[in-house]
Amino acid sequence: MAETPAKVVVIQDGGRLHYALPVALQRAGMLGRVFTDYYVKRRSAAALAARLVRIAKPQAASRMMARRNDELPDEKVFSNLAMTFLMSRRKSSYPSIEAYWEACAISFKQWALKTGFGDATAIMGFIRSIHPTLCAAAKERGLKVVGDQMIAPMAIEQAEARLQQERFAGWQPEEASTGWQIMDRIERQTWKLADHITCGSDYVRNGLVAQGIGPESISVLPYPIDTRHFPEVDRRGRSGPIAVGFVGAVGLRKGAPYFFEVARKLAGSGIKFVMIGPVTMKPAIAREKRGTVEVLGSVPRPEVQTWMGKFDLLLFPSTCEGSAGSVMEAMASGLPVVTSPNSGSLVRDGVEGFVRPYDDVEKMAACVEDLARDADKRLEMGRAARKRAESVGIDRYSAGLKQIFTHLPPRR
Numbered sequence: 001m002a003e004t005p006a007k008v009v010v011i012q013d014g015g016r017l018h019y020a021l022p023v024a025l026q027r028a029g030m031l032g033r034v035f036t037d038y039y040v041k042r043r044s045a046a047a048l049a050a051r052l053v054r055i056a057k058p059q060a061a062s063r064m065m066a067r068r069n070d071e072l073p074d075e076k077v078f079s080n081l082a083m084t085f086l087m088s089r090r091k092s093s094y095p096s097i098e099a100y101w102e103a104c105a106i107s108f109k110q111w112a113l114k115t116g117f118g119d120a121t122a123i124m125g126f127i128r129s130i131h132p133t134l135c136a137a138a139k140e141r142g143l144k145v146v147g148d149q150m151i152a153p154m155a156i157e158q159a160e161a162r163l164q165q166e167r168f169a170g171w172q173p174e175e176a177s178t179g180w181q182i183m184d185r186i187e188r189q190t191w192k193l194a195d196h197i198t199c200g201s202d203y204v205r206n207g208l209v210a211q212g213i214g215p216e217s218i219s220v221l222p223y224p225i226d227t228r229h230f231p232e233v234d235r236r237g238r239s240g241p242i243a244v245g246f247v248g249a250v251g252l253r254k255g256a257p258y259f260f261e262v263a264r265k266l267a268g269s270g271i272k273f274v275m276i277g278p279v280t281m282k283p284a285i286a287r288e289k290r291g292t293v294e295v296l297g298s299v300p301r302p303e304v305q306t307w308m309g310k311f312d313l314l315l316f317p318s319t320c321e322g323s324a325g326s327v328m329e330a331m332a333s334g335l336p337v338v339t340s341p342n343s344g345s346l347v348r349d350g351v352e353g354f355v356r357p358y359d360d361v362e363k364m365a366a367c368v369e370d371l372a373r374d375a376d377k378r379l380e381m382g383r384a385a386r387k388r389a390e391s392v393g394i395d396r397y398s399a400g401l402k403q404i405f406t407h408l409p410p411r412r
Helices: 016-027 045-056 058-065 081-089 097-115 132-140 154-167 180-193 202-210 256-265 283-289 301-310 325-332 361-373 375-390 394-406
Strands: 008-012 031-036 077-079 122-126 144-149 196-199 218-220 243-247 272-276 294-297 313-316 337-339 353-355
Touching: 008 016, 008 097, 016 031, 016 122, 016 394, 031 097, 045 058, 081 097, 097 132, 097 180, 122 132, 132 144, 132 180, 144 180, 144 394, 154 180, 196 202, 196 394, 202 218, 243 256, 243 301, 243 325, 256 272, 256 361, 272 301, 301 325, 313 325, 313 361, 325 337, 325 375, 337 361, 353 361, 361 375
Parallel strands: 008 031, 008 122, 031 077, 122 144, 144 196, 196 218, 243 272, 243 313, 272 294, 313 337, 337 353
Antiparallel strands: none
């Protein structure tokens, strides 16, 4: 007799991964319900509002309409705009952003429990966003609990942040808040309650093991990317300088100082360095340190894809990630990537690019220079990068989730 598949309730704030988690469960026939803050259903008031907003603010309307996925049946999605609006009005009353996030998670818990889980047999959410008391309540009702760790554990993230602040004192406003301790507590409480933990990279997995989580309780499940939205670019026969790109917040966590240093070491080589993303460093420092780097700041989403097509390779020396989305998008567009192990990427050293410690500027610069000089190697690694990105689509993610929920250990 065939085993009855799990029915999973998803707790999701925002449009994380463009709803890849619930979509993957839906494809596997395992989606129960989705609880999210804001969602645009067909023929809903939110859909009407988006159409009206499009008249005056098309970009804002596009962001609103992005908060839906056509593969999700509307009847399975529960959203609470009133709760979301009320919490946003209270945001300034909390002592830290982390305290606000926890308050939102508690409101989510209360709403989800009041609404109910239907015929679900399991619950899954993103660690730090799903509150541990919701996990505990689900377990009391006999549901299995799976959490996804989207970034390295807070203890590691905070240690890296302190290190970068010490190395580059004055580059970025000091964060005196101890709010990170709230996230650290939430993580540790959730880990204890979880029957299993998923994550997007070996970097995060290793961080979890370092915090005492048993390796058998962790599955590395790379996040999917829909390569249809990122066409592979033919870069053969180009003229002009080699363009080295960066996409992400221009600040300490993403390794901006190391990008600047690589550019400084290769000054005069004819290589062009371009950074796209919000600048989180102090403006005076950004102006002083960037040298010959072209820092464009934030650009509309469609322009990011355009710039990916203009780049010849991506340099991403991040200090702490889960699985960097910009690296995946670069790979999908056929770009070779020079990155760090801390980026949690799918790049294999010597195959889709090069992987070096983020602070080994000499070696990173050598890799960039090697690729800049060798068009054939850029083409070969770029093609491998595209193929690698194509291998982690939503169907593979769905199959991985199905295997995890099918083989969860029995309740003790």
